[in-house]
Amino acid sequence: MLVFTRRRDEAIVIGDGIEVRVLRTGRDAVRIGVTAPHDVPVHRREVYAAVCAANQSAASVPVTSLEQIAGRLRLHPPPEPVE
Amino acid sequence: MTAPAELDIVTRFGTFTVDPADVVTFAHGLPGFERCRRFVLVSAPSLDPFTCLHGIDASEPSFLTLDPRRVVPDYDTPLGDGDRHRLGVAADDALLWLAVVHVDDHDAARVNLKAPVVINPRKMVGLQVMAADTAYATDHLLDGA
Numbered sequence: 385m386l387v388f389t390r391r392r393d394e395a396i397v398i399g400d401g402i403e404v405r406v407l408r409t410g411r412d413a414v415r416i417g418v419t420a421p422h423d424v425p426v427h428r429r430e431v432y433a434a435v436c437a438a439n440q441s442a443a444s445v446p447v448t449s450l451e452q453i454a455g456r457l458r459l460h461p462p463p464e465p466v467e
Numbered sequence: 468m469t470a471p472a473e474l475d476i477v478t479r480f481g482t483f484t485v486d487p488a489d490v491v492t493f494a495h496g497l498p499g500f501e502r503c504r505r506f507v508l509v510s511a512p513s514l515d516p517f518t519c520l521h522g523i524d525a526s527e528p529s530f531l532t533l534d535p536r537r538v539v540p541d542y543d544t545p546l547g548d549g550d551r552h553r554l555g556v557a558a559d560d561a562l563l564w565l566a567v568v569h570v571d572d573h574d575a576a577r578v579n580l581k582a583p584v585v586i587n588p589r590k591m592v593g594l595q596v597m598a599a600d601t602a603y604a605t606d607h608l609l610d611g612a
């Protein structure tokens with residue numbers, strides 16, 4: 385891992401067009417600004433990890449669950465198509 | 468001359484035939500399945516009320532998905548500028564929103580409303596929204612919704 389010391393308003397540049405800037409520092413938190421091209425998604429790590437876990441679990445839903453789930457669901461009616 | 472080959476999709480929820488034109492590209496895959504870039508969305512009476520989002524690359528993951536508005540009628544997750552750009556959204560595009568279903572350790576069905584899958588049918592591209600500031604949960608209880 386590359387380790388940098390940065391002060392407020394200083395930044396690092398990653399590759400072509402990604403900039404990570406320190407906006408504010410505090411005792412336990414740092415406010416960071418990320419500038420990246422539109423085709424580069426930027427996520428909070430813990431949000432991404434939570435979605436990973438949910439997806440992993442979803443990909444292993446057993447086939448026997450399908451009828452069981454569908455049978456006991458009380459869903460709202462499908463929304464009207466928007467014209 | 469050969470007709471465009473139809474695609475036989477084998478999922479654990481059944482085997483379905485789809486048109487190759489129905490393949491949706493996810494440029495970054497889905498979190499946890501980043502190497503799977505191509506998916507098809509299967510609708511079938513046997514799956515109702517779900518649809519099956521099935522990957523045709525890498526580990527070929529299959530997900531049961533559901534219109535989130537059937538769980539929460541006024542469901543609304545905003546789409547950020549980056550996501551709109553990646554989906555190639557034009558003003559009058561009708562986007563397809565899907566919530567991914569999973570089953571927890573106690574056999575209760577849950578649905579991920581925090582990170583919906585969004586598909587732009589006009590471009591046949593999709594992504595999973597990673598909303599940080601939302602009241603929705605990744606494990607919204609579906610039973611008796």
